């Protein structure tokens with residue numbers, strides 16, 4: 001263990017448990033909370049979705065989060081190194097996560113850049129009367145990559161700026177870069193998002209939107225697709241299975257309580273999700289009322305929600321520009337802390353493997369990622385390709401490594417015993433034997449079920 005001690009000073013560390021918690025919340029709270037959760041909940045039973053959601057959170061999401069924390073904190077390494085220390089044949093699992101994170105970074109950065117651009121557009125409603133015919137909207141609507149120069153010049157400059165900012169954060173290191181950014185960004189995000197929700201709730205028709213979101217459809221509980229959606233949302237939203245939480249946990253002081261931290265992060269993430277549901281549906285209720293139609297006609301998620309529906313809302317609403325700046329600004333702030341976390345998975349792995357300096361590894365990883373991102377996403381064809389890649393990564397790549405790593409650690413390497421002891425060493429919240437069963441059986445079974453269903457869906 002003397003080599004572990006030795007490398008520790010060089011790897012970097014968070015200065016306190018609080019900074020770690022902020023960074024972990026920064027990773028978890030991202031685009032998925034703001035533009036994915038509200039629609040997933042609405043489509044899958046509305047108010048009744050709370051049941052599968054909580055079941056997924058408590059039986060699989062939090063237990064898996066604690067497994068990642070235990071692994072990183074006990075073995076003190078990036079994903080490949082932590083897995084290798086758990087068992088010498090397991091390093092590949094970590095590299096698989098590294099590869100996935102590299103790909104995610106390439107397009108996550110682009111979405112942040114578009115959101116930043118649209119925050120400025122909101123001020124003078126640059127899209128005019130027809131957001132659907134404007135820049136990103138026209139691409140999404142027509143699916144036609146022929147928009148050309150406007151699009152390229154509109155997105156390339158912000159994309160370059162995003163990459164420069166993110167590379168600077170990475171080069172500054174674990175505490176001064178990632179930690180310090182999270183300590184500033186997370187409070188800013190919570191305050192501005194709460195302001196957005198308050199403004200949205202004052203709009204005419206807000207209650208109609210909330211009604212649509214929360215009215216329970218109890219029949220939905222009998223549908224498998226609803227349960228699949230709940231587990232899928234929880235895993236993506238908590239950022240578990242990507243190697244992120246392993247990496248961050250390896251930067252936490254040896255005497256820190258990890259179990260308690262996990263619960264704080266999990267509940268903060270879900271709390272933010274609920275807040276986003278309220279804000280987004282209040283705004284959609286306003287839009288439906290203004291257009292004299294129903295919420296189900298205007299409800300949507302992802303790129304369509306951000307770059308078509310919100311511009312339309314901003315056009316109509318009394319405090320439109322304010323709503324736009326708060327909404328797109330929140331996407332940027334939430335997105336940056338998540339982007340930083342995926343890139344850190346790659347940088348940390350490269351550093352552990354090749355013993356590179358912080359700045360050297362940041363450049364070795366960041367410059368190629370930035371160049372690919374800028375080349376590919378400066379064109380609309382790139383957006384289309386990445387949509388497909390994203391689909392497969394999120395559905396198969398992550399679920400596969402999640403199931404394999406849980407089963408391997410529980411049964412093949414029998415490491416959950418060690419990790420449980422480790423998680424119970426400090427702090428007042430302890431995991432029991434039940435944790436082993438959730439990780440070894442319940443969570444992998446649920447994920448395998450999802451995986452098989454997705455495969456069947458894709459073959460059909």
Ligand code: PHE
Pocket residue numbers: 027028029030031032033104236237238239242244338339341342
């Ligand atoms: N948890 C993030 C969100 O909810 C998504 C994410 C997943 C970010 C994986 C980084 C890595 O948006």
